[in-house]
Amino acid sequence: MLALQGAFREHRRLLELLGAAVQEVRLPADVAGLDGLILPGGESTTMARLLTEYALWEPIRAFYARGGTVWGTCAGAILLAREVQGAPPQFGGRQQSLRLLDATVQRNAFGRQINSFAAPLPVQGLDGPFSAVFIRAPAFSDVGSEVTVLAEWDGQAVMLRQGRILATAFHPELSHDARIHVVFMEMMENFRTANT
Numbered sequence: 290m291l292a293l294q295g296a297f298r299e300h301r302r303l304l305e306l307l308g309a310a311v312q313e314v315r316l317p318a319d320v321a322g323l324d325g326l327i328l329p330g331g332e333s334t335t336m337a338r339l340l341t342e343y344a345l346w347e348p349i350r351a352f353y354a355r356g357g358t359v360w361g362t363c364a365g366a367i368l369l370a371r372e373v374q375g376a377p378p379q380f381g382g383r384q385q386s387l388r389l390l391d392a393t394v395q396r397n398a399f400g401r402q403i404n405s406f407a408a409p410l411p412v413q414g415l416d417g418p419f420s421a422v423f424i425r426a427p428a429f430s431d432v433g434s435e436v437t438v439l440a441e442w443d444g445q446a447v448m449l450r451q452g453r454i455l456a457t458a459f460h461p462e463l464s465h466d467a468r469i470h471v472v473f474m475e476m477m478e479n480f481r482t483a484n485t
């Protein structure tokens with residue numbers, strides 16, 4: 290778990306219920322030895338600034354390059370994208386990102402009137418809708434050919450998978466439903482066993 294800012298405690302609680310050993314990441318050395326990394330929700334410009342301050346951009350890219358599984362939720366998904374749209378003007382409309390996920394992400398895509406809402410979201414691979422909590426949520430577009438759209442809401446892509454990368458525009462850690470955490474743990478497990 291990246292634990293610089295945002296909703297990391299909620300993820301931690303769910304992962305521990307599922308039996309995962311969780312390490313909080315604040316320093317480059319914390320990334321060593323992990324199978325998976327979650328970039329939580331929060332505020333993506335703040336998180337980007339902290340990633341620079343704590344020198345974590347390269348360690349996270351290296352973690353992915355050596356076979357790590359990554360999941361970004363909301364602000365965390367923004368950090369993963371190839372291109373970020375809708376960054377505040379003081380950033381010149383541009384925002385640094387890891388560029389691991391072959392998609393464009395539009396910040397606050399569901400408008401200011403409905404900054405937050407919960408929706409019964411049909412998700413590919415799950416046996417029934419997921420009660421998804423959207424908080425000033427982004428949406429994805431221009432997804433690459435390696436990317437599968439696992440869920441859409443209001444005509445916009447809100448959940449993607451690209452190999453070892455999972456991205457959700459909503460906050461699965463805030464629902465009393467561990468099914469998406471199970472998907473992530475299975476992804477980690479598959480890649481770990483494929484590499485041993």
Ligand code: GLN
Nearest residue numbers: 330331332333363364425
């Ligand atoms: N709108 C926020 C951002 O752009 C993300 C909100 C969230 O993570 N809940 O960073």
